[in-house]
Amino acid sequence: MRSLYICLTLSVKFESVLNIPYKPRHQIISHSYKTYQCDIINQMELDKAHGHFPELIALAEVDSTNKELLRRLGPETPEFFAVTSAKQLGGLGRLSRNWVTEPGKSMALSILLRPETSAAANWITIMAGLALRQVVVDLGVAASIKWPNDILVEGRKLAGILAELSGPNAVILGMGLNLEPQQGAPETATSLSELGADISMDQLISLVATGIKGYWELLNENPTEAIAKFQTELATACSTLGTEVRAELPGGRNLYGVAKAIDAEGRLVIECPEPVALAAADVWHLRN
Numbered sequence: 001m002r003s004l005y006i007c008l009t010l011s012v013k014f015e016s017v018l019n020i021p022y023k024p025r026h027q028i029i030s031h032s033y034k035t036y037q038c039d040i041i042n043q044m045e046l047d048k049a050h051g052h053f054p055e056l057i058a059l060a061e062v063d064s065t066n067k068e069l070l071r072r073l074g075p076e077t078p079e080f081f082a083v084t085s086a087k088q089l090g091g092l093g094r095l096s097r098n099w100v101t102e103p104g105k106s107m108a109l110s111i112l113l114r115p116e117t118s119a120a121a122n123w124i125t126i127m128a129g130l131a132l133r134q135v136v137v138d139l140g141v142a143a144s145i146k147w148p149n150d151i152l153v154e155g156r157k158l159a160g161i162l163a164e165l166s167g168p169n170a171v172i173l174g175m176g177l178n179l180e181p182q183q184g185a186p187e188t189a190t191s192l193s194e195l196g197a198d199i200s201m202d203q204l205i206s207l208v209a210t211g212i213k214g215y216w217e218l219l220n221e222n223p224t225e226a227i228a229k230f231q232t233e234l235a236t237a238c239s240t241l242g243t244e245v246r247a248e249l250p251g252g253r254n255l256y257g258v259a260k261a262i263d264a265e266g267r268l269v270i271e272c273p274e275p276v277a278l279a280a281a282d283v284w285h286l287r288n
Ligand code: BT5
Pocket: 063, 064, 065, 066, 067, 088, 090, 091, 092, 093, 094, 095, 097, 098, 099, 100, 101, 106, 107, 108, 109, 110, 149, 150, 157, 158, 159, 160, 161, 162, 173, 174, 175, 176, 177, 178, 182, 185, 186, 188, 189, 190
């Protein structure tokens, strides 16, 4: 009821501002968890972004854009089908941690990718990190990737990535990137506006989509070339490399060592002192 109310409120706003008739863009779908009826909410504010996807579902609020994409996922759902939301009530981080998305203050974007090889699947998180970082660097902000899924600026977290495998040929790539400070975000968070960068959600989603598409096409067409390019870019983009780290492995065991490389499968190689390649871990930077 509340979401319907928001829909109606905003449709009136759009009509009055733009003087165009209100037309829902997407079918209203009922989900067992909750009905999100506000597909059209951001349509007018995301004019450019819509053009980058076969379909971009734009919601006023949702539990998690990754979950919403999963609910809408079917065998025929095309690659780059995407969901965004102005607000997430239960945004997800890795290992069921939370991701704060207050209304309009943080980009929450989930994109469906259909990797055809394990090589492509292995690189999705890092590829997304490179794409997000490049967008941020082009805005004049010196950001770096903390392996595997964080974008940091001066040690503070600007963006996070959660890629979830949802079937043999479906990965939901979820990305959160803060535009404005948020009351509920941890003290370790930062945002583009605090860093002096100003960009609209429409422009940000468009740039992120363009970046991801470029890398993804290369990865599918020429994986060897793509992986070589990623490794070259990571040498400057990834602040984990060359840093003394603590890596907490799934299961809780800690490894200490210097992060030396990202191997051909996207794993972090730590010298402890013998080299160990990690496919998944939480990493803390100790010293450069
Ligand atoms: C991540 O997990 O960083 C992955 C975040 C992915 C969010 C996107 S938004 C679109 C899509 N839909 C979803 O439901 N999720 C994805 P992790 O490395 O586990 O980091 C989680 C930690 O980041 C939390 O425990 C907090 O400490 C911190 N955090 C939460 N919200 C934050 C924010 N807005 N900015 C910076 N840090 C935040």
